[in-house]
Amino acid sequence: MRSRVRVLDLVTRYMLRRKGKQLRPILVLLSAAACGSVSRRSYVAAALVELLHTATLVHDDVVDGAERRRGILSINAVWKNRIAVLFGDFLLSRGLLLALEHEAYSLLHVVSDAVKRMSEGELLQMDTARRLDITEETYFRIISDKTASLFAACTACGAISATDDGEVVARMAELGEKLGLAFQIRDDLFDLGGEDVGKPVGNDLRERKITLPLIHALRKASAGERRKILRIVRKSKKTSDDIRQVSAFVEREGGISYARSVMSSFAEEAQTIASSLEAGAARDSLIQLIDFVVDRRR
Numbered sequence: 001m002r003s004r005v006r007v008l009d010l011v012t013r014y015m016l017r018r019k020g021k022q023l024r025p026i027l028v029l030l031s032a033a034a035c036g037s038v039s040r041r042s043y044v045a046a047a048l049v050e051l052l053h054t055a056t057l058v059h060d061d062v063v064d065g066a067e068r069r070r071g072i073l074s075i076n077a078v079w080k081n082r083i084a085v086l087f088g089d090f091l092l093s094r095g096l097l098l099a100l101e102h103e104a105y106s107l108l109h110v111v112s113d114a115v116k117r118m119s120e121g122e123l124l125q126m127d128t129a130r131r132l133d134i135t136e137e138t139y140f141r142i143i144s145d146k147t148a149s150l151f152a153a154c155t156a157c158g159a160i161s162a163t164d165d166g167e168v169v170a171r172m173a174e175l176g177e178k179l180g181l182a183f184q185i186r187d188d189l190f191d192l193g194g195e196d197v198g199k200p201v202g203n204d205l206r207e208r209k210i211t212l213p214l215i216h217a218l219r220k221a222s223a224g225e226r227r228k229i230l231r232i233v234r235k236s237k238k239t240s241d242d243i244r245q246v247s248a249f250v251e252r253e254g255g256i257s258y259a260r261s262v263m264s265s266f267a268e269e270a271q272t273i274a275s276s277l278e279a280g281a282a283r284d285s286l287i288q289l290i291d292f293v294v295d296r297r298r
Contacts, residue, residue, distance in 0.1 A: 018070035031158025033282035045157035051095035058088035114153035121145030148180025202243035217255035
């Protein structure tokens with residue numbers, strides 16, 4: 001992460017003040033331990049996914065015009081967009097060089113595919129937000145690419161660093177995919193409020209993103225109620241009252257409970273795969289981590 005360019009070191013130090021939960025590198029290391037043992041290659045994989053994930057967050061904040069990240073001002077809010085974009089590029093290049101320096105080509109292939117899918121998912125979500133014609137099928141395609149792909153890369157890379165068994169790697173990738181789907185639905189539930197959580201409410205609605213709870217509620221609602229809610233979603237600027245109206249509508253039409261049940265189903269599928277691994281502390285921690293994802297408050 002060190003650079004001879006002063007501003008890069010300055011931005012890096014600022015970013016490291018809030019490192020987040022580091023859930024993805026934890027997934028890499030637990031997956032490696034559950035499939036064999038943690039090696040130098042496992043740490044390379046963990047660093048690679050964290051560098052690339054952080055780069056995507058920096059770029060996302062620029063795209064979304066977000067002013068806060070992990071409780072502090074975002075990099076683009078402090079240094080403006082040009083430096084934020086270039087810093088995100090620096091993180092991407094550092095991750096790629098890290099993999100090449102350790103000849104970790106299989107890890108690089110898995111993570112590069114995930115980054116491609118993440119870009120496709122984000123672009124698809126932007127397109128559907130513009131047209132407001134998202135179906136449940138499209139929603140799952142978006143979150144599979146946007147979020148679950150990197151979770152799958154984490155668990156697959158952990159397995160790759162510990163075993164040559166292709167079936168084990170595929171099973172671990174599936175575990176990560178299911179976990180990532182549950183993780184994103186949890187985030188979507190946070191955005192609609194109704195719980196005492198540590199995340200801002202209504203950001204998805206302000207960006208015209210229609211998520212699973214709202215998709216289900218719109219499907220259940222009368223034609224008149226549906227038109228009323230979509231008029232609010234289409235508004236370029238939404239008030240706090242608009243957000244409360246949509247949230248109350250989703251709760252009333254069963255969207256919250258439906259999304260929770262779908263989230264729990266994905267988590268249970270991930271738990272089933274984790275439970276099939278060899279007994280030990282790593283397997284137990286993976287199972288606990290899956291519980292944490294669906295029970296977390298932020």
